[in-house]
Amino acid sequence: MLRCALRAGGDLVGARITADGTGLRYELESASPLEDEAVAAATDRLTFHLGLDDDLAQFYALAADDPPFQGVIAALHGYHQVLFPSPLELLCWAIVAQRVPMAGARTMKQAIVTSAGNRVVVDGIELWAFPDLGQLLTLSTDDLIDLIGNRRKAGYLHGAFRQWDDIDEAFLRDGEHDQVRARLLAIPGIGPWSATFLMVRGLGRSEQISADREGKAAAGRVYGRTLNNAEFGELAGRYGTWQGYWAHYVRAAG
Numbered sequence: 001m002l003r004c005a006l007r008a009g010g011d012l013v014g015a016r017i018t019a020d021g022t023g024l025r026y027e028l029e030s031a032s033p034l035e036d037e038a039v040a041a042a043t044d045r046l047t048f049h050l051g052l053d054d055d056l057a058q059f060y061a062l063a064a065d066d067p068p069f070q071g072v073i074a075a076l077h078g079y080h081q082v083l084f085p086s087p088l089e090l091l092c093w094a095i096v097a098q099r100v101p102m103a104g105a106r107t108m109k110q111a112i113v114t115s116a117g118n119r120v121v122v123d124g125i126e127l128w129a130f131p132d133l134g135q136l137l138t139l140s141t142d143d144l145i146d147l148i149g150n151r152r153k154a155g156y157l158h159g160a161f162r163q164w165d166d167i168d169e170a171f172l173r174d175g176e177h178d179q180v181r182a183r184l185l186a187i188p189g190i191g192p193w194s195a196t197f198l199m200v201r202g203l204g205r206s207e208q209i210s211a212d213r214e215g216k217a218a219a220g221r222v223y224g225r226t227l228n229n230a231e232f233g234e235l236a237g238r239y240g241t242w243q244g245y246w247a248h249y250v251r252a253a254g
Contacts, residue, residue, distance in 0.1 A: 156189030206244025
């Protein structure tokens with residue numbers, strides 16, 4: 001069972017997600033009755049977060065002619081890539097986590113989360129939802145400095161939240177890849193690495209993947225040889241718009 005808290009349609013919602021034998025079932029809890037808009041927003045957010053709309057049959061069909069990868073498919077069959085709970089939350093994390101120890105970044109993010117007071121209890125377990133954009137837009141630069149103790153990051157966050165307010169998430173999910181990446185790079189505090197992080201782990205954009213040391217090492221273990229950038233790109237290229245999924249499966253295989 002998975003329990004989580006989220007903001008949906010302006011409401012604070014607790015969610016309980018269970019497997020029922022044929023798929024996943026979810027139940028929503030709120031302090032007041034939820035309007036249809038909030039239920040739809042929560043459903044969309046949970047579905048996107050858990051990658052439930054990803055058509056793995058297409059991905060697996062591409063893997064049929066890749067014998068070394070078949071062992072990975074067998075081990076992870078049915079596994080959907082789980083994204084950050086929302087791209088907005090990942091935007092915040094991408095900024096606060098730059099060039100600081102992870103413990104410090106977690107402290108900064110938690111300060112932002114608790115400041116909004118989005119606390120809900122599901123089955124006796126205390127859960128905190130990340131603030132929605134409306135809540136984050138109420139924070140001034142000084143408020144953010146007080147919360148996270150870092151003037152530069154506070155300035156980035158303040159600007160990033162306001163830029164995010166001008167972006168349609170549907171465009172980020174479905175827009176042309178290079179246009180989406182360019183729009184992300186225009187956000188304060190977001191550089192090439194953070195834009196890729198947002199594309200892959202926040203938006204599930206798997207059309208393109210670049211070679212990095214960890215990815216090449218993971219793929220090398222699957223394919224039984226050391227890979228250079230060109231070889232990694234050739235293997236990934238077999239999977240077309242699913243190459244990011246291929247890279248994720250390779251890493252998840254350990």
